[in-house]
Amino acid sequence: MKKMLLGVGVTLSALTLLAGCAGGDSKKDEKGDSKSGKSVDELSIMFVPSKNPDDIVTATEPLGKLMKEEMKKEGYDVKDVKISVGTNYEAVGEALSSGTADVGFGVPGGTYALYQNDTDVLLTATRAGLNKDSENPKDWNDGKPTEATDKQATSYRSLILAGPSAKGKELTEKVNAGEKLTWEDLGSAKWGLASTTSSAGYIYPSLWLNDNVKKNISDIKTTVQNDSYGSGFARLASGQIDVMPVYADARRDFEEAWKTEYGQKDIWNEVSVIGVTPAIYNDAVLVSKNSDKMDDAMREALQKALINMAKTEEGKKVIAVYTHEGYQKATNDDYASEIKAQELIKKASN
Missing domain, CATH: 3.40.190.10 (Periplasmic binding protein-like II)
Structure with missing residues (x-):
């Protein structure tokens, strides 16, 4: 009887040891909590x-x-x-x-x-938040770079930019003179747009148009869909488009390419803000x-x-x-x- 009980005890001990080995892929996190490997x-x-x-x-x-x-x-x-x-x-x-x-x-x-x-x-x-956040487009057109701050932000704005084309300069002059842009001004420009689901490149600019001139992007006569903001800035530089909506620090991101790839001089003086949307998450x-x-x-x-x-x-x-x-x-x-x-x-x- 004692031999039988001893045999059972040895068997149970062996099973326990095997079970412990089988659970060897369990990991410990930095706090020492056990995590099962998947x-x-x-x-x-x-x-x-x-x-x-x-x-x-x-x-x-x-x-x-x-x-x-x-x-x-x-x-x-x-x-x-x-x-x-x-x-x-x-x-x-x-x-x-x-x-x-x-x-x-x-x-x-x-x-x-x-x-x-x-x-x-x-x-x-x-x-990083930006040092400019005004809803007045003129405030963005001081010729100085938009710079990051040390404050973290969970939202940003879309900017409606006007390029160095004749039409782009015309729109910029009106904005910098404190004049309100009309539908005739905006609807006659050539727009470069992002995907229809892009918050900064389509949706919020469309809402901006609706708020300011009671029109929608679909009402604009001449539009081109850009496959990226890079291709959009290239079109803006060459005069293929007059206007392009972008995220607020886009000029900062494409400052170097504006000169080296697109053959222009100074993005801060040649590309101006003519519209600012509400904040976007x-x-x-x-x-x-x-x-x-x-x-x-x-x-x-x-x-x-x-x-x-x-x-x-x-x-x-x-x-x-x-x-x-x-x-x-x-x-x-x-x-x-x-x-x-x-x-x-x-x-x-x-």
């Missing part, structure tokens, strides 16, 4: 082309390694991080909606509003509702990983391509104003 074959991240796509690809090349490292700290072993740039904003929204992309990076609120049924907001970007990081990877635990891990990555020197270099400086947790409700703006656009275009 394996992910591939994480697909798609960036919006709000900057030059080649620049985005170059800048984000280290992202795969950084994400693997940060996700490992959150208990996820990500085998491969697939990084791509959408051909336009809608391409990113469609990829997230179909589940072929897991994460959308740098997505404006307007794009989220269009694809809200199939996506969730994970994070909002924070950026910053770009978002979205996740797909139709990705089989995106459960609550994965979302939380991604939030923490991206927030922590953005605090590292390498991470700061990666997100600098969008002038992002960090991220904070966000919810779909944060973009309620964007959804309302999108609905107004739809109503105005019907």
